[in-house]
Amino acid sequence: MEGDLEDCLLNKVDLRRQWISQMVEEVQKVVHHLTTEISYQDFRFQAIPYCDTYNENIKDPEGLQQWLGVEQFLKSPGQWHEADVNIEGDIVPAKVLQVFRKLVENAIETCHLSDRVHILMDHLVVRVVVETSAGQVELQLTPAVDIPTAWSKKAQWPSCLKRWPSPETVQCIKSFGFSLLACSSYHWQLSFLRAEQVLLEQLDEDGGCRRKCFQALRQMKEDVWCPGTRPVITSYHLQTVLFWTCEKYPYPKDWQVFSRGFLRLVRKLHKCVSQRFLKHYFVRKSNLLQYASSCELDALAQTLAFFLKDPQISLP
Template structure:
């Protein structure tokens, strides 16, 4: 256990290795929404207005950081968004899970990755806002590549805007060398995603539509013919 100011870092052993946890004092403010978070944005079509009201009803929190500084936190609001990702259909959650797996296994492995699950979650939220309809998430492979392109753009530009607080850059404390290394791996993946995604979609000899069957991670209505596990690619940037 390591104490730095008011923050406590705890190392825990799990079945997958050592995990480091940061503990900090938190003040919950469940009855109001921060004025520094003007959300939802004007003309935004995701989430629905009813869902947005539900999200804001959970309020926000203040996390104690350093030198008497308090950081805004929207953990409960983000959880609600994640829980209802696919309430209108589509496969946003499956795409996010695959993106996280690729990050952990290929793009940014290690115990202290420069890109965290929260970064990926923010990329997901921004992409859902840009592509708000269920039909935009009908094909698993297209959705995954869309998220990967958005992540690559943010890492390459070293800028990822906080989903609720416009002025916040979630990559501001990351080193340029670390981000450039991740950007390079993402670029290689986007050039030829097939080899890395061979387990996400594949053809099978069993009875199925067009001789192909979906694996966990795909979505209804999103069957795509794949050859030797290769995902279809596109040269169009959607980030």
């Protein structure tokens, strides 16, 4: 990779960040407005001051599925015994989503947001389209249950003798616990959003270029390798590739040169796509490419192979 091509790519990354930040700010205000109204209507749901993210393009690997019983709640369990969300002591995601969808529909009307927010028809999950000054944004609103101060037994992490992340960071991450998402019919899906946020926030404490490499990888995925609204590879896949690569190359010296770090990520992505196998970073028995289209993965693997033979950047 030549220096001017690197500059071109990183300039594109900066423009994307500015564009995204504007949309995110507008969307967060709308989501906070809606969820505040929802919490007034039904106190079982709490308002969020910001928009948590979950990538709806990844179907649930079985290893990330879990039951949620009402006895797991230490406070006010009675509210979760109601038949609208409960079957024989189990809180059922499909029933929670049914209640939540109605609450979202009511909140859109009550908040007078019908001209800006439209709920999409879907057999299960709750998707809305938000009109922003930069264009339409499609969101999936997913009820979540936080399990603080505990760590999932399914997440056998970290492995022994790993130098990244540091023991202090590991301890910090585990102290935040995990979450369960209502995004399927009967099983709740494990989520480690806060843990992942901490890892991303502390990526370059040693002065490396991991974040720039990841942003460039995402830019190439979105613009060249895998564009579109329903890509076979999502930002969550790329984030997982980043974490695995950071674990394999833990030293600051490994992340001092942008081109080397970037191509290292591309090679890891190519290997995962070619093998149709990408382990979840925390629940390592789960393959995040388990339900991905084989044809699309094979086509992407070929595209990445061509790029690695001649790593020239051709942005639209």
